[in-house]
Structure formats: structure tokens, C-alpha cells
Amino acid sequence: xxxxxxxxxxxxxxxxxxxxxxxxxxxxxxxxxxxxxxxxxxxxxxxxxxxxxxxxxxxxxxxxxxxxxxxxxxxxxxxxxxxxxxxxxxxxxxxxxxxxxxxxxxxxxxxxxxxxxxxxxxxxxxxxxxxxxxxxxxxxxxxxxxxxxxxxxxxxxxxxxxxxxxxxxxxxxxxxxxxxxxxxxxxxxxxxxxxxxxxxxxxxxxxxxxxxxxxxxxxxxxxxxxxxxxxxxxxxxxxxxxxxxxxxxxxxxxxxxxxxxxxxxxxxxxxxxxxxxxxxxxxxxxxxxxxxxxxxxxxxxxxxxxxxxxxxxxxxxxxxxxxxxxxxxx
Amino acid sequence: xxxxxxxxxxxxxxxxxxxxxxxxxxxxxxxxxxxxxxxxxxxxxxxxxxxxxxxxxxxxxxxxxxxxxxxxxxxxxxxxxxxxxxxxxxxxxxxxxxxxxxxxxxxxxxxxxxxxxxxxxxxxxxxxxxxxxxxxxxxxxxxxxxxxxxxxxxxxxxxxxxxxxxxxxxxxxxxxxxxxxxxxxxxxxxxxxxxxxxxxxxxxxxxxxxxxxxxxxxxxxxxxxxxxxxxxxxxxxxxxxxxxxxxxxxxxxxxxxxxxxxxxxxxxxxxxx
Numbered sequence: 050x051x052x053x054x055x056x057x058x059x060x061x062x063x064x065x066x067x068x069x070x071x072x073x074x075x076x077x078x079x080x081x082x083x084x085x086x087x088x089x090x091x092x093x094x095x096x097x098x099x100x101x102x103x104x105x106x107x108x109x110x111x112x113x114x115x116x117x118x119x120x121x122x123x124x125x126x127x128x129x130x131x132x133x134x135x136x137x138x139x140x141x142x143x144x145x146x147x148x149x150x151x152x153x154x155x156x157x158x159x160x161x162x163x164x165x166x167x168x169x170x171x172x173x174x175x176x177x178x179x180x181x182x183x184x185x186x187x188x189x190x191x192x193x194x195x196x197x198x199x200x201x202x203x204x205x206x207x208x209x210x211x212x213x214x215x216x217x218x219x220x221x222x223x224x225x226x227x228x229x230x231x232x233x234x235x236x237x238x239x240x241x242x243x244x245x246x247x248x249x250x251x252x253x254x255x256x257x258x259x260x261x262x263x264x265x266x267x268x269x270x271x272x273x274x275x276x277x278x279x280x281x282x283x284x285x286x287x288x289x290x291x292x293x294x295x296x297x298x299x300x301x302x303x304x305x306x307x308x309x310x311x312x313x314x315x316x317x318x319x320x321x322x323x324x325x326x327x328x329x330x331x332x333x334x335x336x337x338x339x340x341x342x343x344x345x346x347x348x349x350x351x352x353x354x355x356x357x358x359x360x361x362x363x364x365x366x367x368x369x370x371x372x373x374x375x376x377x378x379x
Numbered sequence: 380x381x382x383x384x385x386x387x388x389x390x391x392x393x394x395x396x397x398x399x400x401x402x403x404x405x406x407x408x409x410x411x412x413x414x415x416x417x418x419x420x421x422x423x424x425x426x427x428x429x430x431x432x433x434x435x436x437x438x439x440x441x442x443x444x445x446x447x448x449x450x451x452x453x454x455x456x457x458x459x460x461x462x463x464x465x466x467x468x469x470x471x472x473x474x475x476x477x478x479x480x481x482x483x484x485x486x487x488x489x490x491x492x493x494x495x496x497x498x499x500x501x502x503x504x505x506x507x508x509x510x511x512x513x514x515x516x517x518x519x520x521x522x523x524x525x526x527x528x529x530x531x532x533x534x535x536x537x538x539x540x541x542x543x544x545x546x547x548x549x550x551x552x553x554x555x556x557x558x559x560x561x562x563x564x565x566x567x568x569x570x571x572x573x574x575x576x577x578x579x580x581x582x583x584x585x586x587x588x589x590x591x592x593x594x595x596x597x598x599x600x601x602x603x604x605x606x607x608x609x610x611x612x613x614x615x616x617x618x619x620x621x622x623x624x625x626x627x628x629x630x631x632x633x634x635x636x637x638x639x640x641x642x643x644x645x646x647x648x649x650x651x652x
Binding site (some may be wrong): 092093094113114115117119120121123125127128129130131140141144145188192 | 541543544546547548549550551552553554557561562565566
């Protein structure tokens with residue numbers, strides 16, 4: 050599938066993605082990578098320039114959003130400001146002309162499940178950010194749609210609330226067993242939520258796999274650098290002291306760098322960022338033309354600034370990439 | 380210093396208000412002054428008040444007929460023009476199609492024609508359609524002339540609303556028209572009300588078409604009727620002023636009450652999530 054906007058911007062270059070029923074798929078990537086456009090294409094809010102969208106067994110490419118039976122939670126929540134929470138939840142059911150008793154029952158059930166029963170009379174303007182987020186989620190749930198589309202639903206919450214909402218979302222998905230497509234730019238959110246994550250860049254999917262697989266075997270330099278925090282280090286393979294094709298790049302996560310009394314490389318401590326249970330060190334290697342190396346070391350007294358250290362890059366922890374194309378070797 | 384500044388502002392405000400309201404005061408005061416005293420050097424405060432002019436207005440002239448005519452024409456025009464304008468404005472605000480900018484400019488151009496230039500052709504058309512001296516004969520040209528302003532106003536208003544709200548409604552199962560009705564219009568009430576008031580006022584005050592396309596007192600609107608008060612040898616200024624008061628005050632009150640509603644709607648309803 051591809052999508053080119055009338056102004057010539059190619060938001061989606063080439064995407065081919067199959068999502069199983071009940072799956073939790075996270076589309077993740079930097080801003081402008083096309084993940085929101087992909088979600089809007091699935092929702093029917095945009096039409097693809099080429100390709101097809103199949104929902105269930107039916108071709109939905111030409112269907113308008115209201116005929117797709119999908120529910121979406123917007124980043125801004127898009128709650129109807131002139132309706133009470135109850136009417137916000139009930140709107141999708143009323144449009145579908147469901148029996149009033151059924152509507153009332155379903156709204157009550159969802160409100161109870163999300164703990165917003167006390168808020169049903171209020172207007173969206175009278176709710177806090179977390180409450181709005183739950184109402185938006187409830188509006189999607191009450192419809193019992195084929196799939197949920199969530200567009201950065203947690204990005205407007207403060208960090209403490211976000212962690213809590215993330216856990217709630219996981220629990221909810223486990224309980225309901227529905228299909229979810231979730232868009233975020235936050236790799237941590239993608240890792241913790243996704244059954245599978247699809248890492249996107251420049252309108253194309255770079256890798257689709259379960260989070261730990263992506264983390265353990267990133268398909269290319271971009272995915273390796275994007276997933277995992279702090280970001281993976283990249284050094285010339287020769288520096289890491291291994292046999293590799295000319296120009297190959299070796300990647301190693303900061304957590305895998307070993308500092309010790311002996312080691313293959315010499316470096317100077319440039320900066321220490323204490324993080325509580327561990328420290329993040331910025332190390333300047335002796336070799337020229339190599340960017341600073343990040344290393345995470347266990348808590349306790351960190352090495353002094355400017356101190357020389359010896360470090361090892363364990364072979365089994367290295368990821369090898371082609372220097373030109375960036376794709377994974379081995 | 381600040382008190383001096385606020386004093387100056389207060390004085391300037393009072394002066395401006397006097398300047399704006401004085402003609403209205405003068406109009407009301409004169410309409411209550413007996414004919415015989417109207418042309419004496421006028422005191423600021425009328426010494427004797429009389430309702431003679433108003434009595435004459437409704438007993439001799441049957442001024443209720445032009446008021447009824449104006450109400451019917453203005454209300455019908457508003458009810459026809461607004462739905463058309465709202466649909467048109469929504470399409471212009473939201474749908475992507477070729478020539479949208481040109482279309483918007485053309486719509487505005489319609490209202491830029493000097494009215495007098497199209498009176499003769501319109502007269503001929505209305506005569507062919509046998510619509511001269513009828514309500515539709517006024518409503519039709521009024522709709523074409525008032526709709527463009529409403530379209531522009533509403534287009535600007537709809538553009539301010541977040542498209543995500545309609546997208547949410549459509550994913551909830553609503554068609555585009557249903558989303559417009561359920562979600563966009565309730566949020567656009569201040570804009571719609573403004574457009575309605577302006578359309579109504581345009582029709583209420585319009586003179587040239589009303590004069591040209593009506594043939595007798597049965598169909599005269601208020602401005603036409605008032606103009607034709609003047610006799611061959613005298614102008615009954617007292618009645619003219621009384622008629623003006625009758626035509627102005629209810630509309631002014633209507634606008635003032637609506638305005639309060641509009642401001643309230645702007646602050647309370649439109650806050651988005």
C-alpha cells in the first residue's frame with residue numbers, strides 16, 4: 050500500500066502489514082515517519098494512492114470510516130465538547146440505532162470498567178487529562194468494534210499517569226482480547242505495550258517483530274538505534290576487534306559495555322549522568338573519528354571525570370551491520 | 380497617573396456613546412413630540428409627550444402590514460439561506476477539491492455587484508416567473524445576495540473547529556452529514572447565530588429590491604412603506620420617526636439579547652478536550 054498526498058509528499062512509500070485478530074501491534078517511529086498516516090488509512094480517514102486494505106475477509110479500501118466498524122482514540126481525545134460524558138459514550142450506539150436499554154446497559158458497563166461512572170453527567174471540559182483519556186477509551190470500547198486504533202493516546206498525560214494508563218491498557222487488552230493498532234513515537238511505550246512492534250521510517254516499515262526480538266536482533270542500524278534506551282553505540286567493526294567485511298559497523302548497547310581492570314579499548318570519562326540505581330557514562334575513545342561511547346555501569350562510586358578506563362565490547366553482545374546499507378549481517 | 384488615564388478613557392467612552400446614541404434618542408424623543416411642536420427650536424428634553432404619531436401609524440396607515448411583510452420575507456430568507464450557506468461553507472472548509480479558492484472568490488464576487496445594475500434584468504426575470512409583488516419574488520434575490528456573506532462567515536468558523544471531532548463522529552458510525560448536524564453545528568452555534576442575524580438584518584433593511592419588485596401597499600416592506608409616507612405637499616415626519624422606532628427597537632433588542640448568548644456560547648461550549 051502507498052499514499053502520496055496531493056502536494057507530492059509521499060507519506061507512505063510501501064507498507065505491507067498483516068495483523069492477526071486479537072493482536073496488539075504498535076507502530077513506532079520518529080515524527081513524520083508515516084505512522085499516523087498509516088493509522089488514518091486503516092481508519093478510512095485517508096484513501097490510499099495504491100494498494101488495498103482488507104479488514105476481516107472483506108476489502109475495505111473504498112469504504113468510508115463509518116462502514117469499517119473500527120474505533121479510534123485520538124491524540125487530542127476529540128471528545129464532543131457539547132455533550133456529557135454519558136452522551137459521548139452513547140453517541141456511537143445511538144447513531145447505530147441500538148435499543149435504548151442496550152445503550153444504557155453498555156454505557157454503564159464500560160463506565161464501571163473504566164471507573165468513570167461518577168463522571169457521566171460532566172462535560173469534557175470539567176474533566177482532568179487522565180479522565181478524558183479514559184472517556185475517549187470508553188467511547189471506543191462501548192462500540193465493541195472489530196479493532197481499536199489508538200493514536201498516541203498517552204502523550205498528553207503527565208509521566209506518572211502515563212505509566213499507570215499504560216499498565217491499564219495492557220490489562221484491558223488481555224481481558225477484552227481485541228485487536229489493537231497503537232501509534233507512538235515513544236520506543237519505551239512500544240516495548241512495554243506491543244505484542245508485535247512495527248518500526249517505521251520514511252513511510253516504510255523497517256522491521257516487524259515481537260519487542261524483545263526487535264531489541265535482541267534489530268534488522269538494521271536505524272532500528273538498532275531507535276529501539277532501546279539509551280541508544281545503541283556504533284563503532285567501526287575493526288575497532289571492536291572482530292573479523293568483518295570491510296566497512297562494517299558494530300553496534301553495542303550501553304548496558305553491554307563492560308568496564309574493568311583489563312580491556313581491549315582505552316577511553317576517558319567525559320561525563321557522568323547519575324541515574325540512581327546506575328550511572329550513564331559518556332566515554333571518549335582514544336581512536337579518532339569515533340563518536341563518544343555510552344556505557345551504563347552499576348551504582349556505587351562512578352569513575353572520576355577525566356579518569357582513564359579500560360573497556361571490553363563482548364563479542365556475543367555485538368550487532369554487526371553492513372556499513373553501506375545498514376542492514377544486519379549474520 | 381493611572382487614574383488620570385482611566386478618567387480620560389471614561390470621558391472618551393462616554394463621548395463616543397453619546398455620539399452614537401444621540402440620533403436614536405432624538406428619533407425616540409421626536410416620535411413622541413406632537414406635530415405642532417416638531418419644528419420649533421427643539422429643547423433637549425421634550426416638554427409634552429404624545430402617542431399621536433404611533434396612533435396614526437397603526438390606525439390610519441395600518442403599519443402592521445409592512446411589518447408583517449418584512450418579518451415574513453426576512454425570516455423566510457434566513458431560513459432558506461442559512462442551511463444552503465452552512466452546507467456550502469462546510470464543503471469549502473473541509474473537502475479537498477479542485478478550484479476551491481476560485482469558488483470562494485466567485486461566491487464573494489456575487490455580493491459585490493452593485494445592486495442597481497441587476498434590478499432591470501431581475502425585474503424581467505421575476506415578471507416572466509410571475510413573481511413580482513410576491514414574497515418569493517423578494518426572498519429569491521435576497522437569498523442570492525445574503526448567502527455569500529453567510530458562506531464566508533461560516534467557512535471561517537468551521538475551519539476553526541478541530542477536524543478530529545468530525546473524524547471521531549464518523550468512526551463512531553455517523554455519515555458526514557450526520558457529523559455536521561450532531562457535532563459541527565452545535566459547536567458552531569455562535570457563528571450560525573451571527574450569520575442568521577446578519578442575514579435577517581440585511582433583509583429587514585433592504586430597500587432597492589423591495590421598492591422595485593413590489594407593486595402595492597399589500598406587499599411593501601418597512602423601508603419602502605416608510606419612504607412612501609411622504610405626501611405630495613408634506614412629509615409627516617412625526618409618523619416617519621415613529622415608524623422608524625417601531626422598525627428599529629425590536630430588532631435592536633433582538634440583536635442585543637442574541638449577542639449575549641453568542642458571547643456565552645463562545646466561552647462555555649467550545650472548549651475542546
